[in-house]
Amino acid sequence: MTRAVDRVYAHIRDAIVDGRYAPGARLGEVEIADLTSTSRTPVREALRQLEMEGLVEVLPHRGARVYEWTAEDLEEIYDLRMTLEAMAAARAASRIEPKDIDRMAELCDLIEVAAVSGPDQRLDLVAQLNDEFHAIVRSAAASNRLTTMLGAVIQLPLVMRTFHRYAPEDLTRSCAHHRDLVAALRNRDEVWAESVMRAHVRAAKSVLLQALAADTRPVATAAANGARSS
Numbered sequence: 001m002t003r004a005v006d007r008v009y010a011h012i013r014d015a016i017v018d019g020r021y022a023p024g025a026r027l028g029e030v031e032i033a034d035l036t037s038t039s040r041t042p043v044r045e046a047l048r049q050l051e052m053e054g055l056v057e058v059l060p061h062r063g064a065r066v067y068e069w070t071a072e073d074l075e076e077i078y079d080l081r082m083t084l085e086a087m088a089a090a091r092a093a094s095r096i097e098p099k100d101i102d103r104m105a106e107l108c109d110l111i112e113v114a115a116v117s118g119p120d121q122r123l124d125l126v127a128q129l130n131d132e133f134h135a136i137v138r139s140a141a142a143s144n145r146l147t148t149m150l151g152a153v154i155q156l157p158l159v160m161r162t163f164h165r166y167a168p169e170d171l172t173r174s175c176a177h178h179r180d181l182v183a184a185l186r187n188r189d190e191v192w193a194e195s196v197m198r199a200h201v202r203a204a205k206s207v208l209l210q211a212l213a214a215d216t217r218p219v220a221t222a223a224a225n226g227a228r229s230s
Contacts, residue, residue, distance in 0.1 A: 005042035008032065009049055016055050016066055027056060027064040053152060071212055078205035081153040082198055084146060085134070089181065089197035090190040092140035100136050101185050107133045108178045115163075115171045123163045126171075130163070133178060137185075137197075162204060165211040173203055 012032065015021040027047060029040045036043070047064045050056040054077075058064045111129045114122040134154075138147055166174070177200035184192035 003042075004036075004038045005045045005049075008036045008038055008042045009046040011036050012046055012050060013055065016050075021066045023066050023068040025066045027066065029063070069212070071209060074205070074208055074212060077153050078201060078208070081150070082201040082205070084150050084153065085137070085201050086194045086198040088138050088141035088143070088146055088150065089184075090194040091143060091146070092137045093185055093188050093190040093193040095142050096136075096140035096185050100140055101182060104133055104136055104178075104182050104185070107136075108175065108182060111178065112175050115175060117168050123166075126163045130174075137181075162208060166207060170203070170207050174200065177203070 012021070012027065021027065029043045029047075032043045033040050047056055047058060051058050051064070055067055056064050057067045107129050111126055111133070114125040114129065138150055141147070163171070177196055180196045181193060181200070184196055
């Protein structure tokens with residue numbers, strides 16, 4: 001039977017990831033307890049866990065709210081992720097099983113089909129398949145410490161719905177990186193695998209920084225216009 005705290009955790013995390021709880025949204029303990037048919041105790045425990053993962057911040061005397069990511073947060077998190085994922089790829093090169101490489105190649109095919117521009121494009125499916133692709137690399141790295149550390153920095157792409165911010169050329173480049181990584185792993189080349197993963201995460205960081213700047217520009221412009229009119 002699922003523990004109450006696990007059920008509450010899943011409810012809050014899923015709502016943050018799919019945008020039902022927007023950045024900065026207040027997370028009232030009473031309201032969440034009512035929604036999940038639990039008491040406030042598992043809600044508090046779930047919020048503490050989400051705070052440790054960087055999705056929630058708990059403010060003294062003000063309660064909990066969804067964390068609002070800044071450009072500085074993104075820079076720091078993606079730099080950490082780049083280092084850790086590159087290390088995982090290098091370790092995986094000498095450890096990954098052929099069947100896992102074959103599955104990664106299948107995922108490349110599936111991602112490319114789902115990413116094609118047009119009415120049949122399925123970016124949420126791209127994200128799901130991409131998560132499986134990267135999870136195979138992390139698992140093949142065979143390092144519990146590395147997996148734990150990566151767990152703290154892979155939430156941001158989910159929350160920001162990364163692939164919905166990609167232009168067609170960004171998706172094409174990401175798919176090409178996936179193909180290159182599969183080739184590097186087949187060749188058991190640690191340096192190649194590490195460099196491909198580093199370039200892959202760096203490119204994602206660039207896309208998100210540009211998207212975040214575009215998100216905040218209208219707010220800044222509106223504030224400036226308001227100041228001029230007052």
